[in-house]
Amino acid sequence: xxxxxxxxRAIPNVRxxxxxxxxxxxxxxxxxxxxxxVALAQEHRRVGVLDADIFGPSLPRxxxxxxxxxxxxEGGQLVPLTNYGIQCMSMGFLVGNEDxxxxxxxxxxxxxxxxxxxxxxxxxxILVVDMPPGTGDVQLSIGQLIPxxxxxxxxxxxxxxxxxxxxxxxxxxxxxxxxxxxxxNMSYFVCPKCEQSTHIFGTDSGxxxxxxxGIPLVGRIPLDAGICTAxxxxxxxxxxxxxxxxxxxxxxxxxxxxxxxxxQSEAKE
Numbered sequence: 004x005x006x007x008x009x010x011x012r013a014i015p016n017v018r019x020x021x022x023x024x025x026x027x028x029x030x031x032x033x034x035x036x037x038x039x040x041v042a043l044a045q046e047h048r049r050v051g052v053l054d055a056d057i058f059g060p061s062l063p064r065x066x067x068x069x070x071x072x073x074x075x076x077e078g079g080q081l082v083p084l085t086n087y088g089i090q091c092m093s094m095g096f097l098v099g100n101e102d103x104x105x106x107x108x109x110x111x112x113x114x115x116x117x118x119x120x121x122x123x124x125x126x127x128x129i130l131v132v133d134m135p136p137g138t139g140d141v142q143l144s145i146g147q148l149i150p151x152x153x154x155x156x157x158x159x160x161x162x163x164x165x166x167x168x169x170x171x172x173x174x175x176x177x178x179x180x181x182x183x184x185x186x187x188n189m190s191y192f193v194c195p196k197c198e199q200s201t202h203i204f205g206t207d208s209g210x211x212x213x214x215x216x217g218i219p220l221v222g223r224i225p226l227d228a229g230i231c232t233a234x235x236x237x238x239x240x241x242x243x244x245x246x247x248x249x250x251x252x253x254x255x256x257x258x259x260x261x262x263x264x265x266x267q268s269e270a271k272e
Contacts, residue, residue, distance in 0.1 A: 011150045014119055017051070017130045019152040019264050022145070022180065026167025028136040031188040032157040033061045034234045035224065035253075036133040037089075039155075041241040042250070042257035044088050048128040051083060051090035053118060055145065056135040057111050060095030067237025072096050080123040087242050092122050108140055115144055129264070137167075138174040146178035152264050153183040155221070158212070160187055160204035165212040172216050183263040184221030185213040186256065192226045193248075200225075221263070222256040225249060 014020065023036040037052060044050045054062035063069065066086050073082040083090040094114060124130070135141050145151070154175045158168040168185065175182050187209030191200045203226065213220040224230075227249050233240040241250045 011148060012120070013150055014122075014124070014130065016124045016126045018127065019129045019268075020132060020149060021129055021183075021260065021264070022132045022134050022151055022154040022175075023157060024134040024142065024154055024171050024175075025136050025157040025164075026138070026169070026171045027164060028059075030136075030157050030159045030164055031224070032136065033065060033133050034230065034239075035157050035186060035188060036131055037062070037065045037234075038230075038239045038241045038250075038253045039257055039260070040089050040129075040131045041087055041239050042253040043129055043131070043260070045241065045245065045254065046257050046261060048261070049126060050088075051092070051124055051127045051130045053122075053130055053132045054091070054093030054095060055115065055118065055132050055141055057094050057114050057141065058135065060093045060098075062091055062093040062133060063095040064237055065234055065239065066091050068096070070096070075123045078123070080121050081117075082123050083125075087239070090124060090127065092118060094118070112140065112144055115141055116148070119145070119149060138170050142174060143178065146175065146180055151180045152267055153181045153260075155183055155260065156185050156218075157188055158185060158209065159189045160202075160208045162208065165208060168212065169216055172218065181267055182216075182218050183260060183267075184219040185209060185216070186222040186224065187220060188224045189226040190223035221259045222252065224252055224256075 025032040040050045040052045054060045068084045068086050075082055083092045156168050156171050158164045172182050191202045193200050210220050230240045233243050241253050
């Protein structure tokens with residue numbers, strides 16, 4: 004427990020909390036989060052996704068979910084919406100698709116606490132939390148409020164993105180959250196005709212950055228039109244083409260994350 008702060012309170016019915024974060028927007032964090040969630044479910048885990056991006060929720064679109072969540076008769080908690088076997092909760096279910104959330108910090112923090120503690124999750128092995136980009140109040144509050152099993156940092160190969168990723172790693176370390184690794188999105192492009200891989204943004208920047216940060220590079224995700232199209236259509240590539248090479252990248256990432264979570268659990272015992 005950090006000095007001067009109240010004890011962290013676990014989310015009921017949730018065994019592991021996995022934060023999927025990025026130092027900046029536009030790196031494919033949310034798409035990675037939902038595909039990872041589906042891949043974890045395909046590994047026979049009970050999985051939920053919490054969209055913690057209050058100002059820019061994308062989970063409803065990515066998971067093809069509409070409508071407001073019901074309120075449970077016992078305790079008045081929000082009941083998650085479910086698709087593809089994944090329980091989901093997002094501020095996007097509570098506001099219109101194009102309605103802006105124009106709130107000051109205190110209201111944002113109240114919304115975050117409601118999403119953390121007033122949702123009636125069925126028992127989950129893993130709750131994937133799609134974090135807002137950056138290193139702001141939401142990240143700090145979540146790190147201080149709940150016990151977190153680990154964080155995953157999503158980046159692209161460009162130095163500007165990697166610089167922000169380093170900030171994210173340092174933030175999680177300050178609040179004693181283990182960083183399970185770095186995922187490099189848009190890592191390479193596979194030509195659909197000749198199937199040759201091209202590293203458009205360079206080959207080793209993600210690995211070098213991970214080495215400098217002292218964390219593993221746990222995944223390389225291709226720059227692929229199919230992943231983007233599937234996301235826009237609300238059907239993750241791990242659902243639409245579960246045996247395709249792109250989906251297998253997420254399956255491999257899921258297995259790596261499960262090993263990391265197991266190691267963290269054993270280290271705490």
